[in-house]
Amino acid sequence: MSIATSSEITADHLAVIPKSVETQPPAPAPIMAVRNVSKGYGSGATRVGVLNGINLNLREGEFLAVVGFSGSGKTTLAQLLAGLVKPDSGEITMDGEPVTGPGPERGLVFQNYSLLPWLTVRGNIALSVDRVFQSWSKTQRREHVDRFVELVGLTHAIHRRPHELSGGMRQRVSLARTLAMKPKVLLLDEPLSALDALTRSVMQDEILKIWQEEKQTCLMITNDVDEAILVADRIVPLNPGPDAGLGPAFTVGLERPRDKTELNHNERFKHLRNAVTNYLVAVRQRARSRETQKGGAVEIQRPDIQPVDLTLPRKAILNSPI
Ligand SMILES: Nc1ncnc2c1ncn2[C@@H]1O[C@H](COP(=O)(O)OP(=O)(O)OP(=O)(O)O)[C@@H](O)[C@H]1O
Ligand SMILES: [Mg+2]
Numbered sequence: 001m002s003i004a005t006s007s008e009i010t011a012d013h014l015a016v017i018p019k020s021v022e023t024q025p026p027a028p029a030p031i032m033a034v035r036n037v038s039k040g041y042g043s044g045a046t047r048v049g050v051l052n053g054i055n056l057n058l059r060e061g062e063f064l065a066v067v068g069f070s071g072s073g074k075t076t077l078a079q080l081l082a083g084l085v086k087p088d089s090g091e092i093t094m095d096g097e098p099v100t101g102p103g104p105e106r107g108l109v110f111q112n113y114s115l116l117p118w119l120t121v122r123g124n125i126a127l128s129v130d131r132v133f134q135s136w137s138k139t140q141r142r143e144h145v146d147r148f149v150e151l152v153g154l155t156h157a158i159h160r161r162p163h164e165l166s167g168g169m170r171q172r173v174s175l176a177r178t179l180a181m182k183p184k185v186l187l188l189d190e191p192l193s194a195l196d197a198l199t200r201s202v203m204q205d206e207i208l209k210i211w212q213e214e215k216q217t218c219l220m221i222t223n224d225v226d227e228a229i230l231v232a233d234r235i236v237p238l239n240p241g242p243d244a245g246l247g248p249a250f251t252v253g254l255e256r257p258r259d260k261t262e263l264n265h266n267e268r269f270k271h272l273r274n275a276v277t278n279y280l281v282a283v284r285q286r287a288r289s290r291e292t293q294k295g296g297a298v299e300i301q302r303p304d305i306q307p308v309d310l311t312l313p314r315k316a317i318l319n320s321p322i
Pocket of ligand 1: 041068072073076111223
């Protein structure tokens with residue numbers, strides 16, 4: 001094989017030469033960045049490390065899903081991003097500025113709804129809307145609230161208080177309240193977990209519609225891998241704790257809009273579902289065997305009781321020694 005001299009090098013030759021790092025366009029700065037963040041609860045000997053050395057870039061306009069097992073620290077991560085809890089070490093920034101507390105540009109839909117019990121559906125949503133859109137007229141704000149109440153299908157319940165709503169209805173109020181604030185970054189902590197399958201499906205579509213219309217950046221926490229693939233551009237698993245770290249990001253790469261019924265037959269969807277699920281199962285197994293090795297074999301103390309023989313007559317059972 002002959003080697004081309006510089007005079008013989010054509011565009012075809014150049015096309016196969018990988019671009020050097022310097023000539024590639026720089027990656028845009030993330031809208032939110034998590035840098036080496038650790039967080040635990042308690043102090044001294046009772047301290048439990050929840051997250052350890054978390055690094056994450058949330059890119060402007062992307063839909064990122066975080067998946068993980070219960071108790072791994074997903075809510076803790078969402079609360080750190082929202083500024084509701086502070087990292088023990090490391091830093092979180094938004095648009096390059098450190099996050100030091102909650103702000104209207106980062107809206108969090110809480111996993112446990114957190115509605116004010118003395119306010120109606122409209123009142124709960126209006127409280128946030130009135131605070132964020134102070135320059136709007138009263139009528140404008142009211143119409144805005146009512147639009148989001150309608151969006152989550154609660155117009156019929158607009159005057160009800162939280163105790164008069166089902167769990168799923170409360171979750172929808174919580175979602176409407178955050179969406180209505182139009183935050184730049186939408187943080188959704190399992191926002192659909194209390195909904196029935198049909199309502200969940202409708203709300204998934206609504207969230208995607210709003211995200212696309214408003215050009216928001218969205219981080220959604222879910223324990224449902226199918227849901228993550230349906231909504232997200234990237235999926236990041238949170239490894240099981242204690243001291244949980246993030247796993248590798250899975251790029252979804254499926255065209256939008258995504259049709260749920262078609263997805264089930266899509267090879268990439270099936271491949272991704274297996275890849276993410278297998279990853280989660282593998283890291284959980286590894287975490288469990290690590291815990292067992294650390295603590296040695298766990299001896300379970302069994303209670304010193306004998307089972308009662310229910311075939312005996314009632315009197316004999318009552319008189320038998322315990
Ligand atoms: N305020 C707190 N004080 C003490 N421990 C806490 C606190 N909040 C969370 N934890 C502990 O931190 C760990 C992670 O909790 P977190 O709520 O972040 O998990 P999660 O992944 O959101 O779980 P789930 O899927 O069940 O919602 C758990 O062991 C939990 O008990
Ligand atoms: Mg949680």
